[in-house]
Amino acid sequence: MSINTVANRQYAAITGIGGYVPQSKRTNYDLEKVCDTSDEWIVKRTGIKERRILEHDLATSDMAVKAIQDLALQYNKNLSDVDALLVATSTPDMPMPATANIIAEKLGLRNVWAFDMNAACSGFLYALDMAASLVETGRYKNVLVVGADNISRYVNIYDRSTNILFGDGAGVVWLEPSQEGGIMDAYLTSNGGGREFLTIEAGGSLYPIEANAIETESRYLRQDGKTVFKHAVQSMSDACTKVLHRNNLQIADVNWLVPHQANQRIIDAVGRSLNIPEGRALSNIEYLGNTIAATIPLCIWQNIKQINTGDLIMLTAFGAGFSWGASLLRWMI
Template identity: 75%
Template structure:
């Protein structure tokens, strides 16, 4: 009988910048209020990376946190997959820069850009590398320095986004680890959530970018809100059904931390029991690809070995999906 080899999360780490941007700070920058922000998003604070640092710096700090906490050897890492929409530069990949900063000179390292769904995409890719025996120690990173692309005067976006990095270490196991993933995408959402500048369509060329504000993240909140709830809920139901499971089997739901109202609506839509949804949006906001690993990292003491954990996300593109895993850390 064939015994499937699984990839399991065996270590986790995170990093948060020290600088805090509060709702009071935003009141000084644009026409908004703490009451309005909390009511609409559930966010009170978000972390902002120092101007002289970049996404790779947060990722390196998160990896160092992980290896110190779980007593791992950085030199054992075979591959690094980085989910990010805010690379240090267009090329080389941020994963390459992370490898250099960690002193890893012969390693497979590359970036994945699926916006806020990026960590789920990278986690599935990383698990596949382990399951096929091509690599044994794969580090998956979710990291974004999104504050660099936020117009501080735009209250439709400045209230939402913050910076951070979360990482997990994947290894092979005969026990259930990363069980399944249902991931989807299309291009119909490109006009509703995007950062247009910097690519080949709108390259950086001076004043045109500034005038059109194409260098900033832009979103149509109403469209994204509705689509996020439907897409994440449907993905959760699909991945559970495909594995002959029900929501009652799930011990923890870890949704993308985009908006407290979205998180609550998804929980209600899939009918998960109150108290089973993990969240940290109140003090971190939306850290794009970092939200899910950071949320697990901050709540790791609540998780017990064997817990069934469901992850779900929605992001620009649109991209969305859900993943199932058994938590294998004691």
């Protein structure tokens, strides 16, 4: 095993992780009551049995706050030490201000650099890479990276192509400087070629929300499942392979693969494409569904007991845009 290293390099290491999922559940049996589907059909095609749904009087920021508070409690972190807060989300509380600003206010953070990033389901990896760069430069020492989405608000409950997949949740990691290891490498990219295949059209400057638009299909998440499936498997596999090759690694050197939790069939297909040993691709999609930018931190958070200090972890994601990529990190907790 070999990893390209630089003498005296400062890494950004994950030193804490937290998560939050709403209490309310939407099961496959609930969906059987509103559309032509069945528990057997959903499980066979997605691996999902239920997903969490946020209460109507709460928003994305509320889940993020709960996740951050969970991290602070579990890892004895002082939130007053936070220098920067990056929030990956496609479902901000409102168009402005940034949800990161709202989270900062709710947590009582003052003079913190806080902003949102939208790269859909790839958002957490994009935000993690940017946060790592902030730490590596030495300008910031304690950075929170949140992945949070209240995507159920944008799902048409009667649309079988989307209602079976998506749920709500938030995950967060704390980054600090380390000389020992942390975020080792990342390859992230997008091409804009997937706009028509995975989209929420209404709500922006092109199709602003107006009284008549609120009742139209344009306000809901729409996707072409077959096209997304094909591109997701190929893109995530290619991104992981690229990161492995430029770090002189084989897939056998990786302790854990943490793919975006879009669909269990996609997770399995990426694992087969990479030829990763059985049991080394982590998953938690069965009871949470696809939580967009929250899937990767939530997956690590819920599987934390399997991960050991020093483990090499490959993260990979694919989302609307299309956007995709992979990150390689050494687990330092």
